[in-house]
Amino acid sequence: MSNDSTSKSTTRLLIRGGMWLTVLMAMIWYALDTGSNDANSGYPNRPITLIVPFGPGGESDTFARMIQRTIAENQFLDQEIVVKNVGGAGATIGSGQARKAEPDGYTMLILHEALITAQVSGKVSYGPESFEPIAASGKTNMVIAVAEDSPYQTLQELMQAAKETPNELVFAANLGAPVHYAGLILEKELPGAHFVYTQKGGGASRFEAVIGGHVDVSAFSLGEYVSFKDGGLRAIAISSEVRHPEAMEIPTAKEQGFNFVHANMHFWWFPKGTEQSKIDFMANVIRKCMATPQVHSQLATRLSEPFIETGQPMKDVLKDRIGKIQSVDASSPDVLPNIPLWVSVATALSFVYWLLSKKRNADPSGVPKQPEENDVISGRYLQTAGLFVGVTSLYLLALEYLPIDFRILTSIYMLDVAVLCYGLSQKQFKRLILDSYVPDMVILFPLVVFFVFQSFFSIQLP
Amino acid sequence: MNDVIYNLTIGDPVNLFWVGLGTMLGILVGAIPGLTGAMLIALTLPLTYAMQPTEAMVLLVSMYVGSISGGLITATLLRMPGTPASVITTLDGYPMARDGKPGRALGLGIMSSFVGGLISWGFLILLAKPISHISTELGDFDYFALVLVALVLIASVSGKSLAAGIFSGLFGILVTIPGESPATGVTRATLGIEQLNGGFDLLPVLIGLFAVSQVIHEVAQKGGAVEQVSKVRPEGILLGAKDWVAHLVNMVRSSVIGTWVGILPGIGANVGSVMAYSAAKSMSKQPEAFGTGSEEGVVASEAANNATIGGALIPLVAMGIPGSVIDAILLGALILHGLQPGVLLFQNNPDVVYTIIFTMLIANIAMFGMMVLSAKWISRLATIPRHYLLPVVIVFCVVGSYALNNRMFDVWVMLAFGVVGFVMERNKIPLAPFVIGFVLAPIAEEKLGAGLQASSGSYLELVQRPVALTFVLISVVLVVWPIYKSLTKSRSITEDGDGQAEQAEQAEQEDNS
Numbered sequence: 025m026s027n028d029s030t031s032k033s034t035t036r037l038l039i040r041g042g043m044w045l046t047v048l049m050a051m052i053w054y055a056l057d058t059g060s061n062d063a064n065s066g067y068p069n070r071p072i073t074l075i076v077p078f079g080p081g082g083e084s085d086t087f088a089r090m091i092q093r094t095i096a097e098n099q100f101l102d103q104e105i106v107v108k109n110v111g112g113a114g115a116t117i118g119s120g121q122a123r124k125a126e127p128d129g130y131t132m133l134i135l136h137e138a139l140i141t142a143q144v145s146g147k148v149s150y151g152p153e154s155f156e157p158i159a160a161s162g163k164t165n166m167v168i169a170v171a172e173d174s175p176y177q178t179l180q181e182l183m184q185a186a187k188e189t190p191n192e193l194v195f196a197a198n199l200g201a202p203v204h205y206a207g208l209i210l211e212k213e214l215p216g217a218h219f220v221y222t223q224k225g226g227g228a229s230r231f232e233a234v235i236g237g238h239v240d241v242s243a244f245s246l247g248e249y250v251s252f253k254d255g256g257l258r259a260i261a262i263s264s265e266v267r268h269p270e271a272m273e274i275p276t277a278k279e280q281g282f283n284f285v286h287a288n289m290h291f292w293w294f295p296k297g298t299e300q301s302k303i304d305f306m307a308n309v310i311r312k313c314m315a316t317p318q319v320h321s322q323l324a325t326r327l328s329e330p331f332i333e334t335g336q337p338m339k340d341v342l343k344d345r346i347g348k349i350q351s352v353d354a355s356s357p358d359v360l361p362n363i364p365l366w367v368s369v370a371t372a373l374s375f376v377y378w379l380l381s382k383k384r385n386a387d388p389s390g391v392p393k394q395p396e397e398n399d400v401i402s403g404r405y406l407q408t409a410g411l412f413v414g415v416t417s418l419y420l421l422a423l424e425y426l427p428i429d430f431r432i433l434t435s436i437y438m439l440d441v442a443v444l445c446y447g448l449s450q451k452q453f454k455r456l457i458l459d460s461y462v463p464d465m466v467i468l469f470p471l472v473v474f475f476v477f478q479s480f481f482s483i484q485l486p
Numbered sequence: 487m488n489d490v491i492y493n494l495t496i497g498d499p500v501n502l503f504w505v506g507l508g509t510m511l512g513i514l515v516g517a518i519p520g521l522t523g524a525m526l527i528a529l530t531l532p533l534t535y536a537m538q539p540t541e542a543m544v545l546l547v548s549m550y551v552g553s554i555s556g557g558l559i560t561a562t563l564l565r566m567p568g569t570p571a572s573v574i575t576t577l578d579g580y581p582m583a584r585d586g587k588p589g590r591a592l593g594l595g596i597m598s599s600f601v602g603g604l605i606s607w608g609f610l611i612l613l614a615k616p617i618s619h620i621s622t623e624l625g626d627f628d629y630f631a632l633v634l635v636a637l638v639l640i641a642s643v644s645g646k647s648l649a650a651g652i653f654s655g656l657f658g659i660l661v662t663i664p665g666e667s668p669a670t671g672v673t674r675a676t677l678g679i680e681q682l683n684g685g686f687d688l689l690p691v692l693i694g695l696f697a698v699s700q701v702i703h704e705v706a707q708k709g710g711a712v713e714q715v716s717k718v719r720p721e722g723i724l725l726g727a728k729d730w731v732a733h734l735v736n737m738v739r740s741s742v743i744g745t746w747v748g749i750l751p752g753i754g755a756n757v758g759s760v761m762a763y764s765a766a767k768s769m770s771k772q773p774e775a776f777g778t779g780s781e782e783g784v785v786a787s788e789a790a791n792n793a794t795i796g797g798a799l800i801p802l803v804a805m806g807i808p809g810s811v812i813d814a815i816l817l818g819a820l821i822l823h824g825l826q827p828g829v830l831l832f833q834n835n836p837d838v839v840y841t842i843i844f845t846m847l848i849a850n851i852a853m854f855g856m857m858v859l860s861a862k863w864i865s866r867l868a869t870i871p872r873h874y875l876l877p878v879v880i881v882f883c884v885v886g887s888y889a890l891n892n893r894m895f896d897v898w899v900m901l902a903f904g905v906v907g908f909v910m911e912r913n914k915i916p917l918a919p920f921v922i923g924f925v926l927a928p929i930a931e932e933k934l935g936a937g938l939q940a941s942s943g944s945y946l947e948l949v950q951r952p953v954a955l956t957f958v959l960i961s962v963v964l965v966v967w968p969i970y971k972s973l974t975k976s977r978s979i980t981e982d983g984d985g986q987a988e989q990a991e992q993a994e995q996e997d998n999s
Binding site: 121148199200222368408423465 | 623624625626647649650652653656657659660663665666667668669670671672673674675680681683684685701702703704705706707818872873874876877878880881882884885889891892893894897898901904905908915927931932934935936938939940942943
């Protein structure tokens with residue numbers, strides 16, 4: 025028996041030693057790998073966080089990561105740029121986070137006109153005035169397109185129809201977003217013309233609505249149009265000053281008599297109050313990036329121009345866009361039933377119905393009260409459940425507000441949870457610490473998680 | 487034809503290596519709650535810039551197949567759906583594992599995943615070209631009516647108590663109200679909390695409801711009888727020909743439903759498994775077994791969620807229209823590598839099209855092999871003592887919820903819905919209707935809104951369009967049928983029988999508390 029326990033403890037020692045050795049070596053390797061580039065006093069002397077207010081994989085994210093890579097490959101910065109995707113609510117979650125960040129030059133936001141449209145449409149109270157613009161980059165023209173078999177051959181014909189029968193032609197939009205405003209700005213060019221706007225979301229859904237004949241017209245980025253057009257889409261106007269070299273067959277809106285000149289571009293922002301020297305520094309870095317052949321060739325595949333504007337000219341561009349967007353009314357007629365009200369009422373009714381049916385099922389049989397022992401167990405069960413939720417809340421609060429490292433907090437929290445699972449008495453605690461792998465796990469696991477997320481997925485943990 | 491030549495491209499050892507790597511990573515990430523296939527693929531995408539376009543697509547599509555499949559292991563053994571796609575698998579897979587049949591539950595899941603993938607692959611290669619014409623014919627009201635059918639199916643997955651099921655489903659719909667209105671983009675009911683502008687995200691809510699509530703339950707249970715998942719080692723993962731034949735009809739039906747759901751844009755694998763599950767239940771000889779460890783339930787859910795992969799790839803390669811979040815990222819990958827999906831892709835780059843298509847086939851086979859071989863090993867998670875397992879799981883939940891949008895708010899949402907799920911379970915309110923309502927309500931609202939905006943508020947199209955009318959009629963029948971059935975049933979059953987059922991239910995309640 026003693027033999028058995030000796031061999032058991034030897035095994036444990038071996039496993040433990042192996043685990044620790046592996047982690048130690050990994051940490052040393054990691055430290056050697058990253059330790060080389062600190063010792064720098066000027067700006068920037070630590071990684072810069074770039075907030076992309078959309079999920080990974082979208083247009084903005086792709087653009088941001090292209091710039092991030094170009095900066096790294098050409099060593100335009102001594103420090104890394106870390107892309108942080110904060111998606112949701114028409115980019116307002118991400119922009120809100122950037123707005124509240126320290127204006128120290130270490131948090132940057134990339135966001136197109138949605139920053140302006142979100143404010144104008146009343147989604148959020150803040151807009152460009154809450155930020156310091158750094159640069160405007162990467163211009164993409166818009167294309168007004170109809171289905172291949174649509175009766176409208178020119179923009180003129182379409183707009184005339186919208187004027188003769190206002191609020192009949194349906195325009196597929198993403199309500200409150202830049203595409204919606206593109207339509208509104210276009211219809212302002214011919215007084216009396218009005219489209220009906222319908223919620224269609226992203227480019228692919230708008231495309232499908234157009235070619236399925238469910239809407240009459242929509243706007244697409246040139247890149248989207250080129251990839252969709254073989255599915256049965258026909259462009260009737262492009263929003264550029266002159267015809268685009270890659271799409272010479274599309275007439276401009278301007279040559280058809282409509283002053284609809286419009287391009288989507290990515291704006292770069294710092295939180296309000298960031299020093300001018302840092303703004304200039306970063307503007308210069310982005311300018312250098314946009315001039316590289318890598319960026320040129322990648323933008324060309326998407327039919328975007330390597331446009332870059334900084335300083336006063338950029339502010340003029342911005343002011344022009346804000347003015348145009350503010351000049352139109354994006355409110356749409358209220359045709360929907362009051363869904364929140366109906367759902368709330370229905371939920372409340374069904375809750376009452378459920379309570380009643382529960383009572384009805386329980387009442388007539390008249391079961392005697394459950395034995396007391398059960399009550400005690402049930403009480404202890406709920407107590408532990410409550411304790412667990414409490415401990416977890418404390419852990420989350422600490423993660424959110426205390427300047428303590430994720431790894432340390434998580435170690436403490438994991439130990440708490442393990443103790444809750446194992447038993448709260450002193451004897452049990454002693455056994456847990458001395459006689460199991462829990463201490464090893466509690467220390468090693470947060471390190472591994474931190475390492476995997478930080479370096480492989482490049483997600484900054486709180 | 488020439489297809490054979492393109493088939494050879496995928497037979498290249500380099501490509502086979504990427505299939506193996508992608509599928510394995512997909513399975514692992516899929517098995518871990520909080521890490522989704524979409525996340526893995528999005529984060530791998532930048533790493534593929536240096537690769538050949540075909541190699542990149544091989545790697546990414548393999549990850550897709552692996553991640554949708556991997557979720558079933560943890561869903562079955564730990565009741566933690568690794569991905570939203572396997573939520574429905576927990577309903578029957580977990581009870582099976584708990585009743586001492588973990589190997590069989592896994593085996594059924596793996597088998598049906600494989601068959602689901604194969605069948606949808608068949609559809610993919612047959613329909614990729616012609617399908618593009620059909621899907622665009624569906625208008626907003628058609629979509630709305632289609633989703634309506636799925637919503638009223640809530641009634642049929644509500645388990646013992648219809649009242650509890652309806653409440654659960656409506657509660658799920660209620661939770662979708664705060665945030666951006668899907669129909670107008672207007673922010674509503676956020677109570678002034680800016681973080682709530684985007685509403686409750688799917689993943690934190692699901693992780694909370696299914697994983698965290700389970701952790702709370704497990705942690706708290708130490709006083710009473712320990713509900714170990716299963717101490718039985720999973721045996722019999724590889725099923726015999728008899729089982730394949732027995733479940734064939736269900737597998738084919740669920741795969742067809744899954745493929746069809748996959749083709750429709752915006753509806754993901756989770757909806758596919760919900761619809762197949764409901765269909766399987768209503769056609770089953772033992773509908774009452776669903777939710778308590780029904781083999782048919784596991785088969786339906788897993789066949790359908792894997793079938794959505796092939797379905798969703800159809801509009802992607804045929805028209806460049808993504809059928810799901812993951813397909814949207816794959817589309818981004820194609821464009822990044824300078825390839826425009828659509829009719830032109832079939833003409834100019836058939837190698838890429840057929841590489842994508844054949845990757846799905848080979849990744850499916852790889853998935854089957856890997857899952858059969860490694861499920862036993864991964865399933866040992868289930869025999870790890872709770873004081874090791876639970877701290878790890880809860881930290882994964884926290885980190886996974888956080889990593890989704892890089893904000894603590896989602897982690898709080900996760901914890902809150904953990905408590906909600908815990909309370910609901912204690913009161914015997916089923917979770918499945920909640921999930922269905924939560925997932926489908928925004929789609930229904932968006933489509934209805936878009937339809938009404940275009941028709942200036944008229945509902946007439948709902949009965950004028952043949953497709954919409956058909957679906958509306960189906961949903962009416964689905965509402966009326968259970969009521970009619972329960973009325974006739976209560977007439978035929980004597981009071982005695984009713985009383986027995988009640989007593990059984992009460993006894994169970996006592997057991998649990």
